[in-house]
Amino acid sequence: MNKPVINPFIPIFIGVISVSLSAILVKLANADSGVIAFYRMLFSVLLMSPIFLLKYTQEIKLLTKRDWVFSGIAGVFLAFHFILWFESLHYTSVASSTVLVTMQPLFAFIGTYFFFGEKISIKTIIAAAVAIAGSVLISWGDFRVSGTALYGDILALIACALITGYLLFGQDVRQRLSLITYTMVVYTSSTICLFFYVLFKGESFGPYPAIDWMWFVLLAIVPNLLGHTLFNWSLKFVSTNVISIAILFEPIGAAILAFFVFSEHIILSQVIGGSVIIVGIMLFVVDLDKIKNFFRKNA
Numbered sequence: 276m277n278k279p280v281i282n283p284f285i286p287i288f289i290g291v292i293s294v295s296l297s298a299i300l301v302k303l304a305n306a307d308s309g310v311i312a313f314y315r316m317l318f319s320v321l322l323m324s325p326i327f328l329l330k331y332t333q334e335i336k337l338l339t340k341r342d343w344v345f346s347g348i349a350g351v352f353l354a355f356h357f358i359l360w361f362e363s364l365h366y367t368s369v370a371s372s373t374v375l376v377t378m379q380p381l382f383a384f385i386g387t388y389f390f391f392g393e394k395i396s397i398k399t400i401i402a403a404a405v406a407i408a409g410s411v412l413i414s415w416g417d418f419r420v421s422g423t424a425l426y427g428d429i430l431a432l433i434a435c436a437l438i439t440g441y442l443l444f445g446q447d448v449r450q451r452l453s454l455i456t457y458t459m460v461v462y463t464s465s466t467i468c469l470f471f472y473v474l475f476k477g478e479s480f481g482p483y484p485a486i487d488w489m490w491f492v493l494l495a496i497v498p499n500l501l502g503h504t505l506f507n508w509s510l511k512f513v514s515t516n517v518i519s520i521a522i523l524f525e526p527i528g529a530a531i532l533a534f535f536v537f538s539e540h541i542i543l544s545q546v547i548g549g550s551v552i553i554v555g556i557m558l559f560v561v562d563l564d565k566i567k568n569f570f571r572k573n574a
Contacts, residue, residue: 295529308361311490313472323455327459338448345447354468363431378432378556526549
Protein backbone atom coordinates (compact mmCIF):
# COMPACT_ATOMS: atom_id res chain seq x y z
CA MET A 276 0.00 0.00 0.00
CA ASN A 277 1.09 3.61 -0.63
CA LYS A 278 2.70 5.55 2.16
CA PRO A 279 0.29 8.23 3.47
CA VAL A 280 1.25 11.83 4.21
CA ILE A 281 -0.35 11.49 7.66
CA ASN A 282 -1.06 8.49 9.86
CA PRO A 283 -4.33 7.00 8.45
CA PHE A 284 -5.57 6.22 11.95
CA ILE A 285 -6.00 9.96 12.56
CA PRO A 286 -8.65 10.42 9.82
CA ILE A 287 -10.20 7.07 10.81
CA PHE A 288 -10.61 8.36 14.37
CA ILE A 289 -12.12 11.62 13.08
CA GLY A 290 -14.41 9.58 10.81
CA VAL A 291 -15.72 7.49 13.70
CA ILE A 292 -16.48 10.63 15.73
CA SER A 293 -18.20 12.14 12.68
CA VAL A 294 -20.55 9.21 12.06
CA SER A 295 -21.21 8.96 15.81
CA LEU A 296 -22.77 12.42 15.61
CA SER A 297 -25.39 11.26 13.08
CA ALA A 298 -27.94 9.96 15.61
CA ILE A 299 -27.40 12.99 17.85
CA LEU A 300 -28.03 15.48 15.02
CA VAL A 301 -31.16 13.57 13.95
CA LYS A 302 -32.63 13.75 17.44
CA LEU A 303 -31.82 17.45 17.71
CA ALA A 304 -33.68 18.28 14.48
CA ASN A 305 -37.35 19.13 14.99
CA ALA A 306 -38.78 17.56 11.80
CA ASP A 307 -40.24 14.30 10.53
CA SER A 308 -37.83 11.46 9.71
CA GLY A 309 -38.46 11.68 5.95
CA VAL A 310 -37.81 15.43 5.93
CA ILE A 311 -34.56 15.08 7.88
CA ALA A 312 -33.38 12.34 5.51
CA PHE A 313 -34.39 14.40 2.46
CA TYR A 314 -32.46 17.50 3.49
CA ARG A 315 -29.46 15.44 4.59
CA MET A 316 -29.22 13.96 1.10
CA LEU A 317 -30.18 17.14 -0.76
CA PHE A 318 -27.47 19.21 0.93
CA SER A 319 -24.95 16.41 0.34
CA VAL A 320 -25.75 16.52 -3.40
CA LEU A 321 -25.55 20.33 -3.49
CA LEU A 322 -22.21 20.36 -1.68
CA MET A 323 -20.75 17.71 -4.01
CA SER A 324 -22.10 19.28 -7.21
CA PRO A 325 -19.25 21.80 -7.86
CA ILE A 326 -16.57 19.07 -7.70
CA PHE A 327 -18.67 16.69 -9.81
CA LEU A 328 -19.47 19.29 -12.48
CA LEU A 329 -15.85 20.43 -12.76
CA LYS A 330 -14.13 17.03 -12.97
CA TYR A 331 -16.43 14.02 -13.29
CA THR A 332 -19.36 14.71 -15.65
CA GLN A 333 -17.74 12.70 -18.47
CA GLU A 334 -18.00 9.52 -16.38
CA ILE A 335 -21.81 9.62 -16.66
CA LYS A 336 -21.38 8.32 -20.23
CA LEU A 337 -19.82 5.14 -18.83
CA LEU A 338 -23.04 4.09 -17.06
CA THR A 339 -24.91 1.23 -18.70
CA LYS A 340 -28.65 0.61 -18.34
CA ARG A 341 -27.83 -1.99 -15.67
CA ASP A 342 -25.71 0.60 -13.83
CA TRP A 343 -28.56 3.12 -13.81
CA VAL A 344 -31.02 0.50 -12.53
CA PHE A 345 -28.68 -0.78 -9.81
CA SER A 346 -27.71 2.77 -8.76
CA GLY A 347 -31.38 3.74 -8.59
CA ILE A 348 -32.23 0.74 -6.42
CA ALA A 349 -29.24 1.51 -4.20
CA GLY A 350 -30.48 5.07 -3.79
CA VAL A 351 -33.98 3.88 -2.82
CA PHE A 352 -32.53 1.45 -0.27
CA LEU A 353 -30.37 4.23 1.17
CA ALA A 354 -33.40 6.53 1.40
CA PHE A 355 -35.50 4.04 3.34
CA HIS A 356 -32.52 3.10 5.50
CA PHE A 357 -32.39 6.69 6.71
CA ILE A 358 -36.18 6.93 7.12
CA LEU A 359 -36.42 3.80 9.28
CA TRP A 360 -33.25 4.47 11.26
CA PHE A 361 -34.25 8.08 12.01
CA GLU A 362 -37.74 6.85 12.94
CA SER A 363 -36.26 4.26 15.30
CA LEU A 364 -34.61 7.06 17.28
CA HIS A 365 -38.09 8.30 18.26
CA TYR A 366 -38.82 5.00 20.01
CA THR A 367 -35.58 3.55 21.32
CA SER A 368 -32.33 4.92 22.71
CA VAL A 369 -29.42 6.19 20.65
CA ALA A 370 -27.29 3.38 22.10
CA SER A 371 -29.65 0.54 21.09
CA SER A 372 -30.48 1.96 17.67
CA THR A 373 -26.86 2.63 16.70
CA VAL A 374 -25.61 -0.76 17.92
CA LEU A 375 -28.27 -2.59 15.91
CA VAL A 376 -27.65 -0.52 12.77
CA THR A 377 -23.92 -1.42 12.89
CA MET A 378 -24.75 -5.14 12.53
CA GLN A 379 -24.39 -4.49 8.80
CA PRO A 380 -21.46 -6.94 8.24
CA LEU A 381 -23.67 -9.86 9.28
CA PHE A 382 -26.42 -8.93 6.84
CA ALA A 383 -23.68 -8.50 4.25
CA PHE A 384 -22.47 -12.10 4.43
CA ILE A 385 -26.04 -13.31 3.84
CA GLY A 386 -26.35 -10.98 0.86
CA THR A 387 -23.00 -11.95 -0.67
CA TYR A 388 -23.94 -15.63 -0.29
CA PHE A 389 -27.14 -15.22 -2.31
CA PHE A 390 -25.93 -12.53 -4.75
CA PHE A 391 -22.35 -13.61 -5.40
CA GLY A 392 -22.23 -17.21 -4.19
CA GLU A 393 -19.62 -16.54 -1.53
CA LYS A 394 -19.22 -19.46 0.87
CA ILE A 395 -20.27 -19.18 4.50
CA SER A 396 -17.63 -20.52 6.88
CA ILE A 397 -18.10 -22.00 10.34
CA LYS A 398 -16.45 -18.86 11.75
CA THR A 399 -19.07 -16.72 10.02
CA ILE A 400 -21.94 -18.80 11.40
CA ILE A 401 -20.51 -18.56 14.92
CA ALA A 402 -20.01 -14.80 14.54
CA ALA A 403 -23.61 -14.41 13.34
CA ALA A 404 -24.96 -16.45 16.26
CA VAL A 405 -22.99 -14.37 18.77
CA ALA A 406 -24.15 -11.06 17.27
CA ILE A 407 -27.78 -12.19 17.07
CA ALA A 408 -27.59 -13.21 20.72
CA GLY A 409 -26.39 -9.69 21.52
CA SER A 410 -29.29 -8.11 19.63
CA VAL A 411 -31.72 -10.36 21.54
CA LEU A 412 -30.21 -9.13 24.82
CA ILE A 413 -30.68 -5.49 23.79
CA SER A 414 -34.21 -6.09 22.54
CA TRP A 415 -35.17 -8.07 25.65
CA GLY A 416 -33.90 -5.27 27.86
CA ASP A 417 -35.74 -2.65 25.81
CA PHE A 418 -38.92 -4.75 25.88
CA ARG A 419 -38.77 -4.73 29.66
CA VAL A 420 -38.23 -0.96 29.62
CA SER A 421 -41.08 -0.32 27.16
CA GLY A 422 -42.75 -2.00 24.19
CA THR A 423 -42.12 1.07 22.04
CA ALA A 424 -38.36 0.66 22.55
CA LEU A 425 -38.60 -2.85 21.11
CA TYR A 426 -40.44 -1.41 18.09
CA GLY A 427 -37.58 1.06 17.63
CA ASP A 428 -35.09 -1.82 17.77
CA ILE A 429 -36.97 -3.64 14.98
CA LEU A 430 -36.93 -0.51 12.82
CA ALA A 431 -33.16 -0.19 13.37
CA LEU A 432 -32.61 -3.81 12.32
CA ILE A 433 -34.64 -3.33 9.12
CA ALA A 434 -32.65 -0.14 8.46
CA CYS A 435 -29.48 -2.20 8.86
CA ALA A 436 -30.70 -4.73 6.27
CA LEU A 437 -31.53 -1.90 3.86
CA ILE A 438 -28.07 -0.33 4.09
CA THR A 439 -26.63 -3.75 3.26
CA GLY A 440 -28.86 -3.94 0.18
CA TYR A 441 -27.62 -0.47 -0.79
CA LEU A 442 -24.00 -1.67 -0.61
CA LEU A 443 -24.69 -4.92 -2.49
CA PHE A 444 -26.41 -3.22 -5.42
CA GLY A 445 -23.66 -0.61 -5.59
CA GLN A 446 -20.78 -3.08 -5.41
CA ASP A 447 -20.81 -3.90 -9.12
CA VAL A 448 -21.28 -0.29 -10.30
CA ARG A 449 -18.54 1.03 -8.00
CA GLN A 450 -15.95 -1.12 -9.82
CA ARG A 451 -16.24 1.05 -12.94
CA LEU A 452 -16.89 4.52 -11.54
CA SER A 453 -14.99 6.95 -9.36
CA LEU A 454 -16.18 7.50 -5.81
CA ILE A 455 -17.48 11.00 -6.63
CA THR A 456 -19.52 9.95 -9.68
CA TYR A 457 -21.04 6.87 -8.07
CA THR A 458 -21.86 8.74 -4.87
CA MET A 459 -23.40 11.62 -6.84
CA VAL A 460 -25.68 9.30 -8.83
CA VAL A 461 -26.81 7.31 -5.78
CA TYR A 462 -27.29 10.37 -3.55
CA THR A 463 -29.31 12.08 -6.29
CA SER A 464 -31.61 9.08 -6.77
CA SER A 465 -31.97 8.83 -2.99
CA THR A 466 -32.89 12.54 -2.79
CA ILE A 467 -35.55 12.15 -5.50
CA CYS A 468 -37.02 9.11 -3.72
CA LEU A 469 -37.14 11.00 -0.42
CA PHE A 470 -38.76 14.01 -2.09
CA PHE A 471 -41.70 11.91 -3.31
CA TYR A 472 -41.86 10.07 0.04
CA VAL A 473 -42.23 13.36 1.94
CA LEU A 474 -44.77 14.57 -0.64
CA PHE A 475 -46.79 11.34 -0.35
CA LYS A 476 -46.71 11.39 3.45
CA GLY A 477 -47.80 15.03 3.53
CA GLU A 478 -44.83 16.01 5.66
CA SER A 479 -43.78 19.65 5.63
CA PHE A 480 -40.74 20.79 3.64
CA GLY A 481 -40.75 23.96 5.74
CA PRO A 482 -40.53 26.52 7.05
CA TYR A 483 -38.25 25.45 9.90
CA PRO A 484 -36.32 27.48 12.48
CA ALA A 485 -32.76 28.41 11.56
CA ILE A 486 -31.43 25.92 14.11
CA ASP A 487 -33.08 23.02 12.23
CA TRP A 488 -31.53 24.10 8.93
CA MET A 489 -28.19 24.05 10.70
CA TRP A 490 -28.79 20.44 11.83
CA PHE A 491 -29.74 19.46 8.24
CA VAL A 492 -26.56 20.96 6.81
CA LEU A 493 -24.39 19.44 9.54
CA LEU A 494 -25.90 16.01 8.83
CA ALA A 495 -24.77 16.38 5.22
CA ILE A 496 -21.31 17.69 6.08
CA VAL A 497 -20.28 15.67 9.15
CA PRO A 498 -21.52 12.04 8.94
CA ASN A 499 -22.12 11.98 5.15
CA LEU A 500 -19.29 13.90 3.51
CA LEU A 501 -16.72 14.05 6.31
CA GLY A 502 -17.17 10.70 8.08
CA HIS A 503 -17.60 8.38 5.11
CA THR A 504 -15.20 10.33 2.89
CA LEU A 505 -12.42 9.94 5.43
CA PHE A 506 -13.10 6.22 5.65
CA ASN A 507 -12.91 5.95 1.86
CA TRP A 508 -9.65 7.95 1.81
CA SER A 509 -8.14 5.66 4.47
CA LEU A 510 -8.95 2.55 2.43
CA LYS A 511 -6.05 3.47 0.15
CA PHE A 512 -3.62 2.86 3.00
CA VAL A 513 -5.25 0.32 5.37
CA SER A 514 -7.31 -2.84 5.09
CA THR A 515 -11.10 -2.78 4.83
CA ASN A 516 -11.13 -4.86 8.01
CA VAL A 517 -9.51 -1.97 9.90
CA ILE A 518 -12.33 0.34 8.80
CA SER A 519 -14.96 -2.28 9.65
CA ILE A 520 -13.59 -2.71 13.16
CA ALA A 521 -13.30 1.07 13.62
CA ILE A 522 -16.98 1.57 12.73
CA LEU A 523 -17.90 -0.84 15.52
CA PHE A 524 -16.95 1.92 17.94
CA GLU A 525 -19.62 4.24 16.48
CA PRO A 526 -22.26 3.03 19.01
CA ILE A 527 -19.86 3.75 21.87
CA GLY A 528 -19.28 7.32 20.68
CA ALA A 529 -23.01 7.82 20.01
CA ALA A 530 -23.97 6.47 23.46
CA ILE A 531 -21.46 8.74 25.23
CA LEU A 532 -22.68 11.78 23.28
CA ALA A 533 -26.33 10.87 23.98
CA PHE A 534 -25.55 10.68 27.70
CA PHE A 535 -24.21 14.24 27.72
CA VAL A 536 -26.64 15.79 25.20
CA PHE A 537 -29.92 14.02 26.08
CA SER A 538 -29.06 12.55 29.52
CA GLU A 539 -29.80 9.08 28.13
CA HIS A 540 -28.75 6.47 30.66
CA ILE A 541 -27.40 3.15 29.42
CA ILE A 542 -29.00 0.09 31.01
CA LEU A 543 -27.07 -3.11 31.77
CA SER A 544 -28.71 -5.15 28.98
CA GLN A 545 -27.58 -2.54 26.43
CA VAL A 546 -23.99 -2.69 27.68
CA ILE A 547 -23.90 -6.50 27.65
CA GLY A 548 -25.84 -6.87 24.40
CA GLY A 549 -23.79 -4.19 22.61
CA SER A 550 -20.55 -5.79 23.78
CA VAL A 551 -21.70 -9.21 22.56
CA ILE A 552 -22.65 -7.79 19.14
CA ILE A 553 -19.25 -6.09 18.80
CA VAL A 554 -17.49 -9.36 19.71
CA GLY A 555 -19.60 -11.21 17.15
CA ILE A 556 -18.84 -8.77 14.34
CA MET A 557 -15.15 -8.68 15.22
CA LEU A 558 -15.12 -12.47 14.97
CA PHE A 559 -16.56 -12.02 11.49
CA VAL A 560 -14.13 -9.36 10.19
CA VAL A 561 -10.90 -10.43 11.92
CA ASP A 562 -8.69 -13.04 10.25
CA LEU A 563 -8.11 -15.47 13.12
CA ASP A 564 -5.39 -17.38 11.23
CA LYS A 565 -3.33 -14.21 10.85
CA ILE A 566 -3.66 -13.52 14.57
CA LYS A 567 -2.54 -17.07 15.43
CA ASN A 568 0.46 -16.77 13.10
CA PHE A 569 1.36 -13.39 14.63
CA PHE A 570 1.46 -14.86 18.16
CA ARG A 571 3.42 -17.90 16.96
CA LYS A 572 6.06 -15.69 15.35
CA ASN A 573 6.32 -13.47 18.41
CA ALA A 574 6.15 -16.24 21.04
